[in-house]
Amino acid sequence: MTILSFEELINKCNTENKKIYEIALEEESFIQDENFDVIKIKTLETLLAMKEAVKNGLKSTEKSISEWCGDDCEKLQKRYYTTASILGKTFEKIITYALATAEENLRMGRIVACPTAGSCGIVPSVIIAVAEEKKIPEIEQINGLMTAGLIGLIISNKVQLAGAVAGCQAECGVASAMAAAALTQMLGGNILEILQATALALKNILGLTCDPVCGLVEVPCIKRNAFLAIHAVTASELALCGVESKIPLDEIVDTLKITGQLMSPLLKETSQGGLAKTKTAIELEKKLFNNKQ
Amino acid sequence: MEQKSIFSVISPIMVGPSSSHTAGAVRLGLMARNIYNAPFSKVKFVLYNSFATTGFGHGTDKGLLAGILGYQVDDSSIKNIFETVNNVDYSFSYIQDISRHPNSVDIIIDDKMTISGDSVGAGEIRINNINGFSTDINGSYDTLLLMYKDKPGMISTVSDIIQKQKVNIASLHCGRSSKGGQASMYIALDIPIGEDVVEKVKNIKDVYFVTNIRKLK
Numbered sequence: 001m002t003i004l005s006f007e008e009l010i011n012k013c014n015t016e017n018k019k020i021y022e023i024a025l026e027e028e029s030f031i032q033d034e035n036f037d038v039i040k041i042k043t044l045e046t047l048l049a050m051k052e053a054v055k056n057g058l059k060s061t062e063k064s065i066s067e068w069c070g071d072d073c074e075k076l077q078k079r080y081y082t083t084a085s086i087l088g089k090t091f092e093k094i095i096t097y098a099l100a101t102a103e104e105n106l107r108m109g110r111i112v113a114c115p116t117a118g119s120c121g122i123v124p125s126v127i128i129a130v131a132e133e134k135k136i137p138e139i140e141q142i143n144g145l146m147t148a149g150l151i152g153l154i155i156s157n158k159v160q161l162a163g164a165v166a167g168c169q170a171e172c173g174v175a176s177a178m179a180a181a182a183l184t185q186m187l188g189g190n191i192l193e194i195l196q197a198t199a200l201a202l203k204n205i206l207g208l209t210c211d212p213v214c215g216l217v218e219v220p221c222i223k224r225n226a227f228l229a230i231h232a233v234t235a236s237e238l239a240l241c242g243v244e245s246k247i248p249l250d251e252i253v254d255t256l257k258i259t260g261q262l263m264s265p266l267l268k269e270t271s272q273g274g275l276a277k278t279k280t281a282i283e284l285e286k287k288l289f290n291n292k293q
Numbered sequence: 294m295e296q297k298s299i300f301s302v303i304s305p306i307m308v309g310p311s312s313s314h315t316a317g318a319v320r321l322g323l324m325a326r327n328i329y330n331a332p333f334s335k336v337k338f339v340l341y342n343s344f345a346t347t348g349f350g351h352g353t354d355k356g357l358l359a360g361i362l363g364y365q366v367d368d369s370s371i372k373n374i375f376e377t378v379n380n381v382d383y384s385f386s387y388i389q390d391i392s393r394h395p396n397s398v399d400i401i402i403d404d405k406m407t408i409s410g411d412s413v414g415a416g417e418i419r420i421n422n423i424n425g426f427s428t429d430i431n432g433s434y435d436t437l438l439l440m441y442k443d444k445p446g447m448i449s450t451v452s453d454i455i456q457k458q459k460v461n462i463a464s465l466h467c468g469r470s471s472k473g474g475q476a477s478m479y480i481a482l483d484i485p486i487g488e489d490v491v492e493k494v495k496n497i498k499d500v501y502f503v504t505n506i507r508k509l510k
Contacts, residue, residue, distance in 0.1 A: 002296045024299055031298050042300070049306040049367075064310070066350050105309030108352050108372040115302040116415065117312045123303070149299030156302055162313075162414045178302070215347035217310040271347075288350065 006249045013191045021143040024150035043142045050124035053111045057100025064106040066288055069218045073099040093129035095226040102225040106218055115152050115161045118217045119175035121225035123148055126179040126232050136186050144182035151181040151198050159257040163210030163269035166260025172228045173205035179232035189240055199245040201235035203252050206259050209267035211274025213281040307366040314351035317412025322360020324420050324432050325400040325408045327506045333403045335382040341397040345387035354385050426477035432509035434481035442499035443469040443476040454493050
């Protein structure tokens with residue numbers, strides 16, 4: 001049965017005394033008509049593809065087709081090789097992995113859309129970096145990823161996850177909420193804490209527009225992956241400390257949808273407004289177009 | 294509401310940078326390949342609107358070509374497809390036409406068949422026209438497509454052949470240019486049918502064209 005709201009999810013978890021990833025596993029097993037092991041293996045394959053993308057991204061400095069982006073991840077690695085971040089190793093790794101994945105995406109490398117290609121660096125960077133630093137076993141990473149999957153799925157039942165529909169709220173924003181849920185699960189949070197982390201992450205990205213320069217998944221998309229990966233950690237930490245969102249998660253998802261409807265089409269993946277119409281963006285667009293000819 | 298999978302939000306595994314402009318393009322190409330279902334030596338792509346303006350930066354052209362050559366959406370070699378293809382004559386043209394979907398393409402194979410489709414988001418696609426006939430094929434079902442002379446009894450003749458194979462029909466759509474004119478039918482199936490069944494449908498009188506379109510992975 002399709003779970004249409006987070007209230008339904010909490011009730012189901014409580015009634016059946018199950019974790020969110022256990023519900024995800026059961027639902028998925030039913031839809032795909034496969035046993036639990038098949039679903040776990042498919043999730044593992046997804047996780048391994050994410051790790052592979054990070055690995056490839058860390059090694060490459062190849063530029064994108066537009067030649068604007070592709071060498072920022074290397075800058076981070078260079079600095080952290082000699083100078084530690086004031087926030088420590090986990091922070092370094094999260095922002096580095098987020099850029100590694102997002103840059104791999106723009107150079108036509110193999111990535112996992114999560115939920116979209118433009119937001120592909122957020123969930124993997126948080127899961128992989130924290131797992132490495134905290135020595136979290138693979139099965140718990142899989143449980144985290146499944147938790148993120150069900151959270152994203154329930155949101156997507158209410159609002160289509162596309163910049164053209166609801167702006168970047170629905171792409172990097174939802175990715176951040178999914179990452180917050182995955183992280184809270186991996187750190188041993190209970191169901192309410194996981195959903196609070198999701199709520200806090202989502203509530204604090206409301207209104208985020210999608211205004212990519214020249215319509216490419218580059219500016220501001222790539223760096224936004226690093227920002228919203230850290231945003232997910234903040235949400236998870238707050239939730240694990242017992243901080244709660246005064247507005248319930250379901251109402252926040254509804255708000256995201258309505259905010260998307262209120263958002264001007266100029267700011268929803270059309271590149272007709274926002275950063276895409278700045279003086280510099282227009283110059284970049286002209287240059288790119290001339291090079292193409 | 295159709296029940297969706299968690300893998301609708303934690304996949305596909307694909308080459309970047311865009312699910313609509315790259316993965317969607319590969320899938321449109323793959324679908325055209327499955328529809329044509331025969332060797333070919335020449336392919337023309339007409340890209341519309343956003344596909345035409347931003348397709349270059351998204352590798353849409355590479356994706357379309359890779360798809361029609363049978364590459365899957367996560368194949369890392371798509372990036373270098375132009376350097377590796379040498380036995381197919383391919384070309385691209387670019388048009389702005391607001392009557393078309395923002396991410397739209399015509400794929401013309403061997404100057405014989407024109408397949409039009411849209412990339413509708415998150416890698417999902419729709420084939421909406423084949424040689425002038427409206428369709429609505431999204432690649433999630435094995436589909437039997439046929440073109441024939443409009444006349445009474447054609448639907449029952451075809452469904453009878455399929456029914457004898459114990460294959461369940463998920464949906465069936467028909468259309469025609471005029472009464473007694475050229476008509477088309479496409480039938481979505483729960484499981485694929487064999488080439489022997491396709492042969493039987495081909496042998497029905499007044500059927501001009503039949504293709505057994507495999508669903509996308």
